[in-house]
Amino acid sequence: MRISCLSQFSRPLLFASFLMGLPQLTFSQTPISLENCGTQINLKAPPERVVTVGQATTEMLYHLGLHTKVVGTSNWFTDVDPKFQEINAEITRLADNFPSFESLVSQKPDLVTADFLFSIGPQGVVGKREQFHTLGISTYVLASQCIDQDSSRGTDGTRTALFSLDNLYKNIRDLAYLFAVEEKGQALVKSIQAREAAVIAKSQRYKHQDVSAVFWYSSAALGVDPWVAGRKGVPGWMMSTLGINNIVTSDEVWPMVGWESIAKANPDIIVIARMDRRRFEADDYQKKLDFLRTDPVTKAMDAVINNRIVVMDAHAMDVTLRSIEGLETLSLAIDKMDFSGE
Known part of the structure; x- marks a missing residue:
């Protein structure tokens, strides 16, 4: 074979030239896999079109610098964080409360996020996760809904252990992972940890x-x-x-x-x-x-x-x-x- 005649020096050069001719592989092209409240999420790349059912996930995405990926929001309790007023004003609000399944799907999302299992879950008022998956739409429900909590008992669920900010950090890290912005997620976690420590020291x-x-x-x-x-x-x-x-x-x-x-x-x-x-x-x-x-x-x-x-x-x-x-x-x-x- 012709390649067997190449010198030790030229082989690496040839291999490098071969790699340069290929599309560059980036982290964003790495398959993403995450277990979420009993459902496996498998993505070929970070989502590009997201609809949120809940203010918590909406503001987390904004804090992670992912507002350009959000194409629709819903289920608001209070005004958006003031620092995101201009950003939020440019994004479609599907409903102040829960949107219809049809209005949500019409935004053609590749991911739907939800704050609560009762909005998207086994008895979801918006829809069941399987309904979205059948249409090729992935779903993510805040992990804190499934950590030390039985959402099937009580109006808003029953806790089996006292909440801690670790539950919140899990939510942040999950979303940061799904969108390949782990460093931003960790920075956000550290800022909250510092604030909690300050309150505890004062108390x-x-x-x-x-x-x-x-x-x-x-x-x-x-x-x-x-x-x-x-x-x-x-x-x-x-x-x-x-x-x-x-x-x-x-x-x-x-x-x-x-x-x-x-x-x-x-x-x-x-x-x-x-x-x-x-x-x-x-x-x-x-x-x-x-x-x-x-x-x-x-x-x-x-x-x-x-x-x-x-x-x-x-x-x-x-x-x-x-x-x-x-x-x-x-x-x-x-x-x-x-x-x-x-």
Whole structure:
């Protein structure tokens, strides 16, 4: 063979020339495989067209610099992070709440992301994962939906262990991997870790073991049993981190508890969710405040009498990039409260 006559020096040169004639292989062309909530995701390359069903995944993609890949969003609870207002305004909003299956598919995505299994999952209100897969559309549900959580029990699932930011980091790393931007993902994780460490270091200077709280997310109507935070979700993590006692002992993420029971427990602090969603009257935090201050049962609670009511971004109460902001908000609010008279 002719190649056998080449010198040791010329063989590498010939091989290099051969490689130069081939299309360059990049990381983006490396097949991507990920197990996600019991479903295997297999991609030939990072997605180019993404539709999001949930604000959490939307803002994660924006923070990872992937807004150019997002062709549609839906299921918003609050305004987008201010730093992304201009970016978000250029992207189609399919629905403020849940989009129809047809409107989502019409965007011709190669990936659909979802914050919750109840939106895209076994009983998905938007659709089942298999419905998308049949059309050649991959799906990703935030991994935190399947970590220490049984989504089949309770309205919003039941926790089997206390939430930690490791659950959030898993979400970030998954999305960074799917889009081949792992370095950006790790940088985002490190920034959140630093913020948590700062709050923890500060909280060591004061003790709140004798302080109790309740988180009120919303209610189907004012006056009926509210949805409040269970002991193991994101608000439970906030309270545990700051040494605050949660008056709610349920493992459900958002159980319904009667106002009479809450008033009997008489929490020192009430945290209420602020959101733009208006599915229920109690979604409006101003109406929450009015109710607390005028209802015969609630207005007698110490937290209401002493105005120890904290208004918090509803998005911070779920597994999102704003969870750390919620912890910071609660910590700062407690700093300004006076418990000396009790």
